[in-house]
Amino acid sequence: MKFDRLRRRFDTLAFKVVVFLSLALLPIGLIAVNQGRAVNQQAQQRLELALIAWTDLAAAEERKTIQRAFAAAEALSTVLPVIKDDPQACYDMLTNYRIKSKQFSLIGFPDETGQMNCSTSKKSFNFSDNPIFLKAKSSPQPFVDIRVAGRVSETSVIVVVHPVFEGDVFKGYVVVSIPHDGLEINSEAETELSPVEVITYNSDGVVLTSTLDLASAADRLPVDRSLKTLVGSKPVAFREFQNNKDNRIYTATPIIKDTVYALSIWDGDAAVLKAASFNRSASLFPLLMWVASLVVAYMALHSLVLRHIRRLRSQMDQFAKERTVPPETSQDSQSMAFELRAMENDFVSMAQSLLQDEAAMEEVVREKNILLKEVHHRVKNNLQLISSIMNMHMRKARSSETKAVLGRLQDRILGLATVHRNLYQTDNLNNLNAGVMLSDVVAQMxxxxxxxxxxxxxxxxxxxxxxxxxxxxxxxxxxxxxxxxxxxxxxxxxxxxxxxxxxxxxxxxxxxxxxxxxxxxxxxxxxxxxxxxxxxxxxxxxxxxxxxxxxxxxxxxxxxxxxxxxxxxxxxxxxxxx
Structure with missing residues (x-):
């Protein structure tokens, strides 16, 4: 029963129109979804490029400072090996250079044994067991490292190292220390964008600086990606949930190729980022268009077709049950489409023709009943006439046997006359009350x-x-x-x-x-x-x-x-x- 109702509902004109209209709108919807996805991707790319550009802008001053340190180390790498054996000359030259630069806390040259006698400090230091010395000895490439408490500077510094080789022979390295308080991150750039934090790190994935607390910077790094995986890559942007609750956008870009990188952390729920990003609710636009199209189509179908068909069906049902013919013109008929109005007019004409035909048939049946009643009436009269004639013969008959035979025959004739009398007296010849007829026959007999x-x-x-x-x-x-x-x-x-x-x-x-x-x-x-x-x-x-x-x-x-x-x-x- 429930299945039949469901099948009838699916078999309606409205449902079929909705299905076919959905199929017609499907290609347009797929195109709209594809275009929406493309627009979303473009918006995300523009947002990522903007954030990467801001990260690069925020680290511009730090880049300049570190680049100056590399340039100084490279320049001094040709001079210091010559005067390293004269500590006073080294001290005077390097101190004078440090004072002019105003950005470095230490400049020195540890030799191939790790002994540093040539520096801006009058003291001598041995770095033979220092990790920086060991790394510089094994790698001819300049690099950057960090010391939370520098041995010479006695403060948190970024160490720029430039190894010195003669052929394959290690001769030492130039070290330039930059105090953290001497670095500047341009976090107040003239833009509406503002990151939560900017971090710099070296090629080993070691954090160098942070605009927030350096000691706890590791707690704010990406969970699913290490800084090491971001080394050597092109500028990249990605989204993660920090500590499984804070929506964060990370952008990483190199500030010194293959050496130093900057990582900006953004609040993914910030209004400016949501405004810059593609509104994901726009991806629902094709669905809304589909729903709106179906609603408009159904309203048009109901207004132009369905309500008139239901009205026509109601008229047909009323005609079938009560033989009531609707008026040929009405206010609803004037609003019908030409085809439906023609259908209604045809139905009205057909109904009127049927009524006329039925009336004619009823008249024929009525005439037939009248004729049959007349026949039964005349038969009854003739039978009564025969009975009267037989009655006359009975009175003239002398034999009792003859009278008895005529009497029984007369009884049968009178019984038959009674039947015909009931036939012409009944209102409906097709439906006789046998009880009344038998009562009359019995009474007659x-x-x-x-x-x-x-x-x-x-x-x-x-x-x-x-x-x-x-x-x-x-x-x-x-x-x-x-x-x-x-x-x-x-x-x-x-x-x-x-x-x-x-x-x-x-x-x-x-x-x-x-x-x-x-x-x-x-x-x-x-x-x-x-x-x-x-x-x-x-x-x-x-x-x-x-x-x-x-x-x-x-x-x-x-x-x-x-x-x-x-x-x-x-x-x-x-x-x-x-």
């Missing part, structure tokens, strides 16, 4: 068949049953013969009055039963000379065959009973008069 002084007790139980004339006529004749036989052979029982029981009833299973019973005993006055010809029994069998009934006879010691059971023919409803 009793009025002429019961001899005076016989004192017969008549018990009648006749129900109203609707029958066709094809069944009502043989049933009436069968009843007439059965009652005639009962009157002919009724006798006085040992106790009580003589009796005749006549019963006609609907059995409730589509059948009806007629039964006529009479008491047996000594013949009543007027019946003692009755001749048994067997004609009545033959007529009963003949009428029962015509009726299609099954006849049963019970001949007991004290009574005689004949029963006839037949199937009631089905009725079709009478056409209404419109």
């Amino acid at each position: 009793l009025s002429v068949g019961v001899a005076p002084g016989t004192d017969i007790q008549i018990n009648k139980d006749i129900e109203d049953v609707a029958l066709y004339p094809d069944q009502a006529v043989p049933l009436s004749l069968l009843t007439s013969e059965a009652v005639t036989n009962a009157l002919k052979y009724v006798g006085k029982p040992a106790q009580g009055r003589p009796w005749i029981n006549i019963k006609f009833a609907d059995n409730g299973d589509g059948t009806a039963t007629l039964s006529v019973a009479n008491s047996k005993g000594p013949a009543l006055a007027g019946n003692d000379d009755v001749e048994k010809t067997g004609l009545g029994a033959k007529l009963v069998r003949s009428f029962s065959i015509q009726l299609g009934a099954e006849v049963s006879i019970q001949d007991g010691e004290s009574d005689y009973k004949i029963s006839a059971t037949f199937t009631i023919a089905d009725f079709s409803h009478e056409p209404l008069d419109y």
Whole structure:
């Protein structure tokens, strides 16, 4: 049941239009989704480029400072190996250079053994076990490192190292220390963008500087990527959730190629970044367009088609049930499309034609019924005329036997006349009340068949049953013969009055039963000379065959009973008069 309702709903015109319209809009929707994705990618790329450019701008001053340190170390790498053995000359020259630069806390030259006698410090230091010395000894490339507490500067410094080789022979390295408080990050650049933090790191992934707390900088680094993986790559931007709760955007860019890099950390929930990024809700635009198109299409379909079709269907149902024809013009009809208006006009014309045809057929049926009633009326009159003629012959007849034969024949004729009288008096020839007809037939038979002084007790139980004339006529004749036989052979029982029981009833299973019973005993006055010809029994069998009934006879010691059971023919409803 539920499946049938669901199937009917899917079989509606509105559902089919929605499905086909969705299929029609599908290519446009796919194009819109693809274009939206492309716009989103372009917006993300523009945002990433802007953040990378800002990162590069923020680290510009730090880049310049470190580049100056590299330049100084490279320049001094050609001079210091020559004067390294003169500590005072080294001190004077390097101190003078440091004072002029105003950015370096230490300049020195540890030799190939790690001993540093040539520096801006008057003290000598041995760095033979220092990791920076070991790295410089194994790598000819300049590099940058960090010392939280410099051994010579006694402060947090960035160490720029420039190894010195003669061929493959290590001669030492120039070291230039830059104090952290001497570096400047341009975090207040003239832009609406503002990172949470800017970090610099070297090629080993070691953090060099931070605009926040340097000691806790590692806690704010990306979780899924190490700084080492960002070394040597091109500028990159990516998004992560810091500590699984803070939405962060990271941008990494080299500030000194293959040596020093800058990493900016941005608040991914910042309004300026959301405004700069592509609004993801715009990706829902194709879906909204699809929904809006379906709503507009359904409203148009309902306004132009569905409501008029439902109205037309309602008119058809009303015509089928009540034969009511809608008016040819109405306000709703004026708003209908031409095709639907033409369909409604055709329906109205067809309905009017049907009503006219049905009225004509009803008139024909009415005329037929009138003619049939006239025929039955004339037959009844003729039968009564015949009965009157026979009555005249009976009065002139001298033989009692002749009178008896004519009397029985007259009874049958009068019974048949009673049937035809009921046929022309009924309002509907296709539906006769058999109970009324049988009551009239029995009354007619009793009025002429019961001899005076016989004192017969008549018990009648006749129900109203609707029958066709094809069944009502043989049933009436069968009843007439059965009652005639009962009157002919009724006798006085040992106790009580003589009796005749006549019963006609609907059995409730589509059948009806007629039964006529009479008491047996000594013949009543007027019946003692009755001749048994067997004609009545033959007529009963003949009428029962015509009726299609099954006849049963019970001949007991004290009574005689004949029963006839037949199937009631089905009725079709009478056409209404419109």
